[in-house]
Amino acid sequence: MNSFKVKLHNVFAKKGKEKTDYITADGQTHALKIAIAGNQNSGKTTLFNALTGAVQYIGNWPGVTIEKKEGKLKSNKDVTVTDLPGIYSLSPYSPEEKVSRNYLIEEDIDAILNIVDSTNLERSLYLTTQLIEIGIPLVVCLNLTDVIKKQGHVIDTQKLSERLGVPVVCISALKGTGLKEAVDTVLAEARKKGANLFHHPDALPTDLYLQEHSGDSLFLTDELNEKVRAIEVYLKTLPIDYLHSHFFAVKLLERDGLTFDRLNLPADIKQKITALIEEIEKKYDDSGDGVVISARYTFIEALKKEVVKEAPKKVSTTEKIDRVLTHKIFALPIFIVVMFAVYYVSVTTVGTIANDFVNEGIFGSDWGLPKVISDGLTAINTADWLQSLIVDGIVAGVGAVLGFLPQMLILFFFLAILEGCGYMSRIAFILDKIFRKFGLSGKSFIPILIGTGCGVPGIMASRTVENDADRRMTIMTTTFIPCSAKLPVIALFAGAIFNNAWWVAVSVYFMGIAVILLSGLLLKKLKPFKSAQAPYITELPSYRFPSVKNVALSIWERISSFVKKAGTIILLATIFVWFTSSFGVEDGKFGMVEDAENSMLAAIGNVIKYLFYPLGFADWRSSVATVTGLIAKENIAGTLAILFNFAEEESGTWGALAASYAPLQAYSFLVFNMLCAPCFAAIGAIRREMKSAKWFWAAIGYQTLTAYFYSFVIYRIGSVFVGGLNGLDIAFTVLAFIALALYIYVIACPPDKLIWKKIDFSKR
């Protein structure tokens, strides 16, 4: 509070002068801080990007933004703008909503830009009525007013502003209209904060203070306001921030648990306040929050009648599209076709055509880069080892990864369209019942679909799952879906070993989904995951045509981070793999080796390989590739390219790969690498989201075990059909059948009928 007083002092000291910030007593500039708040999916991030020039991730489903993001105003670098996760009210429901409330209440912000979706006025203004009560200057930005106009509705913004008591500005965050006016207005309001502080309770006697603030909430009835004022008088005796006392008083009337916890009221005051609440509850035969919420919506209904002239209703485009996409019979087939098309087209068809050109042309050995570079290096008499490093190491390794750029481009294009158009929420809607049968929520599909781009944001998107047990389960299973970094590995094997068969990529993606669903069934049997089903209640956003700019930005962001990764982590890993596979002890002395089998890497790989023997890929190269995959999954392709390039230059990497793997071995290798613990970046994300070492290790352990199990069962049972088993292999095959039977038993049997049900899992 002291810093407020200092600012107050300075505001008055420099009265009359235009300022965009406060000057504190020690001469430091206190830059203005503006927060963007609004409902989920109302366009906050679009506005944030437009105001700050940032390129934050945008999508058309509720809950895209899960963390607050800061940026500087483009037109005035002194001003900080914060983008907050969307909220429907200031009584938060999921963890990311708590972030928003805490920021708005606890941070020293100077003004709020409240973005209001004008196509959804009632529900948006419901939040506005609460934001205004915080006591920080606020400007309402009516977004999507162009859409409203097209529908023929008219909003009287002047009247809306008068009735709410705050400025109202019309904007289109997407088209960038009205932004200057919004910024000017909010800065002007922010500067008024100093004036607000003039009413510091320390400076005013109670009766005068009440006079200043009578009828503070336009949104409540006189009767409720009277109670709020009475609560505020009690609060005034406590050392809390004056600006928020009105807000807290209303929240207490709503019996908001977070507010009771934060204020930690003395017993006598708490008792008096509770008595006030009970009086209201008795009279209205409803809970405190019910009474307040109804009062707010009643106010808004009346307000809407006053300020909106509605055009006659027409069937909206969204409704027409939904008649097909969420149709009783067609919805599920359409969903399957869409998913199939996305992965089939990007990995197998169009992707392959472009990819073959890049891999066999640009990075091919006939006329491509490797030949050009190696001819060039020979011409300038480069040392052998350096030439080997560049051609066999860097060009082969990084090239093998970059070669898959076209396929990624196509996948990212489809993802951008899927995320931008509004279909994501529909997928959750149509799949919820199926997912629920497996102990998951339809909402879990959103993290999974994002995970096909990259596991890190996929894991973070699990925050929109409200209940702890379900969220942990979503974090543990999201990376089973192949991310785009695994795509080079899939495409490499599909091309080299399976002759680009259509089913390889598609089967790997559907296996990902199947493993997620089966994990749901399995984990739900364990005590820590047993919980009441989290409620499913969410809005369906209107379909929007994804803007070319946003699609381009989304593809660019993902592609550039992929290229950056190839140029840094993968480059380093490639050099490491080249070095350790090119040097070793041969003929009794250390140096560059003729035969890679004598290299240091082979020595390491020859030890690790026994771990993978049961899975069928017991050669040192695959074992090493699997380990380097932990750094980044693209490394699997890069490492294999170097190691097989080294071995057999004439038929190229693909030929060498095809010669070394039987199809079943290759598929087993693929399965293990698709399902096992993700890359370090995603492992880090799991650690952050789990917020507990125990849960982190449980997740990594579960993923690795699952990968091992599936790979083992597929290889060993598949071997039966290939034939030629003997000795140890027979033992492993028998073991595989037993493991599979056990797995099916655990999944199919009701949890309390399991033979070992007496085991107490809670002790874990």
Add this chain to the structure above:
Amino acid sequence: MWYDGKQMRLDELKVGQSATVTKVNGEGALRRRVMDLGVTKGVVVTVRKTAPLGDPMELILRGYSLTVRKDDATIVEVEL
């Protein structure tokens, strides 16, 4: 009308039916969320459709589209 409307639960409404909310039961976060999203006493709710497998249901209220699982809709009492 010479008789009071028929009382039922929100999840019992059929596709295409509209009803007025009379009470939101239940407690805790779910009840709060339902009300925050605009399902309050007196609001008119229309069932637009159900998902292909019969659940969740899509509701139209206050000019927007809300999806809710039937299990969670049981806490809302309505009058036809």
